[in-house]
Amino acid sequence: MDRLKGKVAIVTGAASGIGKATVELFRSEGATVVGADAVEGADVCSDAGNEAAVRDLVEQVVKQHGGLDIFFANAGISGGFASIAEQTETDWAEILRVNLIGPFLAIKYAAPAIAKRGGGSVICTASVAGLRSGAGGAAYSASKAGVINLVQTASQQLSESNVRVNAICPGLIETGMTKPLYDMARAAGQEDRIGDINPLRRGGEPSEIAKAALFLASDDASYVNGAALVVDGGLATSHPTTRRFELRML
Secondary structure: OOOOOOOEEEEEOOOOHHHHHHHHHHHHOOOEEEEEEOOEOEOEEOOOOOHHHHHHHHHHHHHHHOOOOEEEEOOOOOOOOOOOOOOOHHHHHHHHHHHHHHHHHHHHHHHHHHHHOOOEEEEEEOOHHHOOOOOOOHHHHHHHHHHHHHHHHHHHHOOOOOEEEEEEEEOOEOOOOOHHHHHHHHHOOOHHHOOOOOOOOOOEOHHHHHHHHHHHHOHHHOOOOOOEEEEOOOHHHOOOOOOOOOOOOO
16 A cells, blocks of 8 residues: 555546556555546546646646646547448548547646656556557557557666556457457357456456556666557467458559
8 A cells, every 4th residue: 555655647438448457556556546438437537548637637737736746548449340441531540640649639738747757657558459469459559569669668768767567468458449359259258258368268358457557667667668568368469369351553
């Protein structure tokens, strides 16, 4: 308990799933937490992929709570499993805006505020889909691969600031984003097959990702920087799924 006592944190995507579980866990560990989301259910309404919104969110929290120590850039969208041939430029632009530009904006505006407090942690939600193919749609996977590289680049550019920047790569977790998949499996009587391609033979819980975020936010991870922490039950050891689609002649 009290691993985050006296710390001030922002968590995006906080209305449900991983974000909501993280807000609850951080608060139980002594932090003052502001949960943000573009939909109802969080402390404040904020668009994670909008520069003015992220800037205002950080400024508001610093003004109200005296500073900022932790920013968990968790907000994201899936974009579905449409193939490259089926997706549009608009699809890609929106997925990248939320999933990749969002973490970029979090780092851009949170890092200076965190540095003023003597250092702290920025955490970004990536995915095992960002490690290799077979775990997500093309745009989603590309956005999450970008997040992994972003935290590596940011950790270098923030050298000597004592601001650590890391990513979490969840596997299959039951959240609002994955609800259609879980609902479909349950409707077909195949709930026991959820997660059966990873060594633990089950899907994950939001609380399990929240615990990883707590580690990265706390002083226990004081020497962890620029890392992509995989929390997936072993799924990333093998991505066996292949999906083919017909090439369309232009």
